[in-house]
Amino acid sequence: MDTNQERILEKAQERVIETLARNMDLYGITMSTGLLYGTLLFQDKSMTLDEMGEALGMSKTSMSTGVRTLMDLNMVEKIWKKGTRKDHYEVNLDWYQNFIDLFSVKWRHACEQNGMSLKKSLQELNALLEAEGLSDEDKERVKLSIERIENGLEYYHWLSRLIDSFESHDIFQFVPKEEIES
Template identity: 45%
Template sequence: MENKGKETKELEDLNELKKAREHFVSEVAKNIYLYDISHSVGRLYGTVFFAEEPMTLDDMSEALGMSKTSMSTGIRALLEADMVERVWEKGIRKDLYKTEDDWYKSFSNVFINRWRNATVENTTAIEETKGMLEELQEQTTSDNVKKLIKSDLKKLSQAEAYYTWLDEVISLFETGKIFDIVPKQEPK
């Protein structure tokens, strides 16, 4: 009788554990768009995060009730974001995956890639626009248009200064010097 009570209590506790994990997984999935990753792939990340052992695509498919193809696509997105890594275990022929232990690395890589691309594209657009405005400035005879061009060039210079600053911030992440300014936190 006492054994049955322990089993019931353990089942209740496991159910509470599942609820706690689900709470975290739901929040991660809700906010994972910041990494340019879909909600369902965020749920996949949470599943792999709480797994006791590295998981195969089959394990993931079973745990989430989704196709193996979906799991493959999702895990690829997580690999590209450095949020999971492929691991090897002796005697297991299938690919195994676990979450990347270094969350700072994951964030840094996503931040670097997204912001570097945006910075390059916007800086290019600034240069092209400045060229167009300077050409128009030479051709126009309108004082009003010249005044507007001068104002626009000033605005573009301000934007250019911002992207120069942002490029320096990105470099802090690329070199790891950001952690000299804002140290990584140790787990409690």
């Protein structure tokens, strides 16, 4: 490949890497971790933390933190390489599964935390409703809050089922994968 062709390749890859990193921010992943993911995506070989740090101009500590985040989300895996003591990492190339893992981990946690919070509030409000001394107006305010919390619980139950459909891949029955022409 000549110099001009190499420059075109690098520019195209850099554009994708930056776009991925910005979009991963939507899921609570830092820009530097997103850049790391994008960099690993375009490698034709696994990389060590030192190689990642050199490629991105960041510290080994930053790379370690980023890799740990990506491994927790199943987007990167540690691989064994014969003849070396250093850990090597490579990206999971299945974008569908990467999204499913990222979405599921983040949203499942949010559903559980928010559901527990709503249930606790619902218990407190139901107990308050049974308490003596509430005026009719106050009872109506409590009932309205209970109704809104119950609606929230219905939503989180639905969202949990949606996450289940991603994890089981049932979602692909409703929204099939398609090949597009480039």
